[in-house]
Amino acid sequence: MATSPNENNTALKPEVAKPKLPPMFKVLLLNDDYTPMEFVVETIERFFNKDREQATQIMLKVHTEGMGVCGVYPQDIAETKMTQVLMHAKEYQHPLQCTIEPA
Ligand code: TYC
Helix, strand or coil, X not given: CCCXXXXXXXXXXXXXXXXXXXXXXXXXXXXXXXXXHXXXXXXXXXXXXXXXXXXXXXXXXXXXXXXXXEEEEEHHHHHHHHHHHHXXXXXXXXXXXXXXXXX
């Protein structure tokens, strides 16, 4: 019997576009007893594109709860922001800590 085309179902299925979202990471600030509140607010404004009010809310959450999320980004951007915050804090000799974790 003549084999019909694609009898074994080997033809490629039409590709359905499935855009893959990159894994996201939270950038967290940690509380400490020494970094001035004003410095933390300015840091959040500068590196996370928040306005004064948003930055103040985040700073107060970190201050009262121990940590808080400044933003959620793809891994390379999250790592860059963490490094920027740590370098900025070091430059001004504040012990402010920043870390990332999977969202
Ligand atoms: N706890 C600090 C203070 O009382 C303020 C502070 C807030 C420090 C947030 C770090 O990530 C931080 N001066």
